[in-house]
Amino acid sequence: MDLDKLTSRSGEWLRGAGPESDIVISSRIRLARNLADYPFISRATELDRAEIEKILWEALTATSEPGELFYFDVNKLGGLDRQLLVERQLISREHAESEGARGVAIDSGERTSLMINEEDHLRIQVMHSGLDLEKAWQRINDLDDRLESKVTYAFDTRLGYLTACPTNVGTGMRVSVMLHLPALVLTRQIEKVFRSLHKISLAVRGLYGEGSQAMGDFYQISNQITLGSTEEALIKQVADVVPELIKYERKARDFLMKEGHENLHDRVSRAYGILSTAQTISSEETMHLLSSVRMGVQLGLLTDVALPTVNELFICTQPAHLQKISGVELDTADRNKARATLLRRYLSRHDNETSAEHN
């Protein structure tokens, strides 16, 4: 797997396919696991870390098809490559920024990623486009079983899988669904939705950060507790609220179309106008405007650009992607210029293609 070539694809999480993919971006499950005979990461020596990495990578190799997984030694990767993996949701920011022996194994479809020596010895993650927790669970459960036939996990019959942080103990499982909720943000109903989710102990996070204003109106809903429920029950808890959120978002979109059609049409058209003509533009503004454009395309208010192009732009305008595509490292000011150039090229390229087809 060539990291430089990844930039030409959207990756699994922004592929824009799968059930309910107009609103549900991706479904993700991760399991936290540790080896029974090594200290957790905070007390592990460099030698321990190297041994853990070796044991887990050997177990992975032994239980997967040749060529199924690609291993990256994150400790040796350059900063830009690490950032690229973060932007593609394949490793966490913490994993990119920490130190010492650590790595990640990724499958060619970018659905599976296994981080070694993150907060726990092993973090298995499976991601599917759209709303598809069921398939994600089948896949991750199988991966976990296969690995467990080769290594001994730290497990206690009363407390379950033992993790570095007691907030993950038990199932070690985090189930999350990423949603695009621009209309709920626009109509200021998003905070109300969050409050009701907190009441049933679900966590809400924006994309790329912990703040309350999510970048590009992407929000991730996930379970907060990991102990005392079965995996299936935890999945159901998240899966049950998603249709409700989809319904709210659709209702808000309907409302905007009926009651504020002119405003909405103006907003998405302006967003498109800025994106297709700007000479310099920040990542935040790009995400924000792309969010409007994405909704505009889905509501039929914008026909100049196709949805896959919009999805692709969300990812390839990120800082590391932009620098990989440019082939040089760029400072913020140059990135803003390169981003505007890329946006103009993508958005006008599409226009040309469409008109060429009509001729």
Added chain:
Amino acid sequence: MQCQECDKTATFHITELAGGKPQEVHLCEDHAREYLSHGQEEQPAAPTLAGVLAHQLAIGQTAEDLARLDKRTCPMCGISFYEFRDKGRFGCPHDYVCFADELEALLANIHGETKHVGKCPQHSATDSAKQTELIRLRREMKNAISAENYERASTLRDEIRQIEAEVGEKQKTDRAGEEGGE
């Protein structure tokens, strides 16, 4: 377009529905964040680990009790209770045993439950006591090397190898037995 609250560029255009008729509000990123987050105060913040712990330890504990508890360490990895509560991360699987009493209330607070009911490994830990022992032995060997006590280090290394071999062998026969039985 300029932010309504300052002279930065407005990048957030929010439609306000509260008045019945949609109304547009134009704000910069900072002001939009402030605007969207007001009314958020009622939202109970998700309990943080440190917060829960601090609250829990404050109940029925004297300062001396706390100081004594903070000094307690895990015999396997050497982490002190203070380090755990300071960083919110355990040092090894044995900490769940050695700080079990303090943990019980903490887990109930975080998860509302204290017992695992989910998936279990198909191959149960062959000999968890021995595996935990490896964590201690490896740490002692490292300390012996730093202290240039090579004789002790070499004894420890032999002990580690022996346990590793035993555990590995037992694991192999256990799993071979299971597979053969299928």
